[in-house]
Amino acid sequence: MVKPMVQDKGVDHTIDFLKDGYYYFSKRMNEYQEDAVNSRIFGRKLVMLRASEAAELVNDATKFKAEKSISELSTSLLKEENGVFYLADIDDHQEKGWFEEAFSIEKREELESIFRQRWEERMESWKRSPSIDFMTEMEEMWVIAVCNWIGIPIRANNLNQRTTDIQEFVQLFSKYGLNRLKRNQAKNRIEKWLVFLVRQLRAGRIHVDEEKILYHLSWYEDAAGYILPAKEVVQELLLLIRAFVASSRWVVFSQAALLHHPELKERLQRDKGYVDCFMYEVIRYYxxxxxxxxxxxxxxxxxxxxxxxxxxxxxxxxxxxxxxxLWADPDNFQPERFLGRLPGMTTNTSDAAQESITMQLMRISLSYLLRTDWVMSDQPLNSQGSEIPARPKNGMRLEFYHETFYEDM
Structure with missing residues (x-):
């Protein structure tokens, strides 16, 4: 017998969605006390689903395909770990032929080293700054670090423009819905820049370390023995850049969690096992x-x-x-909920290399955040539900930098 699906009241809910952002879906399903609801947004009929069984359904590649208009949000990237759901990060590029060589243990160690160097530089500069916008600092730092690692040269006089373009490209949604115009303009500028770099590299007009991903991809041969077209190389590079730079938002919200819950800092500094609980709670909560x-x-x-x-x-x-x-008291930030449900930390190099790259970079970043103390001006740190990836609505202005000793993770 066919069970009728609950129908959201009203003709179209675009205005409600733009008002509430992504909270709209939970709000509606909570109202109906259902985990499957029919609705209509931007004139398109859709079914809203949630909970573990629904995740298993939408992950079924025999039943579902990517939605082309926003393929970056494809359910094929949906992951579940320790009960927490999120869209997969850069690790899922391992299906690409070039991934295994580019992301060897040595390359991941190099990435870690670069991020530590960039963090050290930022912390030195903060000592001379009366206040900073932490979100802007993270966005710029991650662009520099990722480009350093890939081998993409960035001139100092172009850094602000490159950072702005990459952040516009990373932002899939704005308060006006699909932010196509600004995002496409930014993407076009980035593509032209990267295509130029690839062609210059192939022509021998610029030098790039042969161990860098930019060099490797620029000369990568397909199954037929042909090097990839420059535009195809650039598309692969954009996937990498987007995934890495979007991950900087996890660090911004890690800082937000520390500012909201300063009592957690002492335990995080002395209990390395608790760090994992904290990181998963950041991913779950935000x-x-x-x-x-x-x-x-x-x-x-x-x-x-x-x-x-x-x-x-x-x-x-x-x-x-x-x-x-699924979660007790889900609207409160409680890392303790993961105690006993996470595997123990490992010091084995080969095991550590299997850790998600996003988690690896979050762990490094958290070790630096725990060395700092800030006074935050009177401002809300609420995320804007109409922005994807999410970020604090009004930025994150921090003052009074002070560094304390902390044993690194």
Whole structure:
């Protein structure tokens, strides 16, 4: 017997969505006390889903395909770890032929070294600054670090423009919905810049270390023995850049969590096992990328509900990570909830190399955050639900830098 799916009241909910941002989906499903609801946004019919069983459904590649208009939010990238849902980071490029060589243990160690160097430089500069916008500092630092690692040269006089363009490109959604115009303009400028670099490298007009990813990809041969077209190389580079730079938001929200809960700092400094709990709670609580989308490949029934072919489906990551049936007191930040559910920390190099690159960089960044004390001006640190990836609505202005000794992780 076919079970009718709950229908969201009203004709179209675009205005409600733009007002509430990604909180809209949880709000609606909470109102109906359902984990599957029909709705319409931007004139398009969609099904909102949440919770673990729904995650298993939308991860089924036989039933779902990427939604082309926002393929970066594809459910094929949806991951679950220790009960926390999030969109996969750069590690999922391992399906690419060049990934294994480019992301060897040695290359990951080099990435870690570069990030530590950039952190040390920032901390030195902060000693001379009466105040900083932490979000802006992180965005710029991560652009520099990632480009250093990939081998992309950035001139000092172009840094602000490159950072702005990359941040516009990373921002998939704005308060006006799909931020196509500004994002596409920024993407076009980045593509022209990177295509120029690849062509200059191939022509021998610029020198890039042969061990760098830029060099490796520029001369990478496909299965037929042909080097990739310059534009295809650039698309691969953009995937890397976007994934890494978007990950800087986790560090911004790690700092937000420390500012909101300064009592956690002492325990984090003395209990390295608790650090993992903290990082997973940051990912759960803030849900930087709050939903994923896909289209059905075929018609099927799920829990007696009918899904037609080409049905747009949205999986609510934020709502699942704040589901009262999955999490006790989900709207409070409590790293303790992960005690006993995370594997023990390891000092084995080969095991450590398997850690998510995002988690690896979060861990390094947290070790530096725990060395600093800040006074925050009177400002809210609420994220703007209409921005994806999420970020503090009004930035993060911090004052009175003070460095304290902390044993590194």
């Amino acid at each position: 849900s930087v990328v709050p939903f994923s989308v896909a289209k059905t490949k075929q018609q099927f029934f799920w829990k007696d509900m009918f899904f037609p072919k080409n049905q747009l489906v949205l999986f609510d990551i934020y709502g699942t990570n704040h589901h009262t049936e």
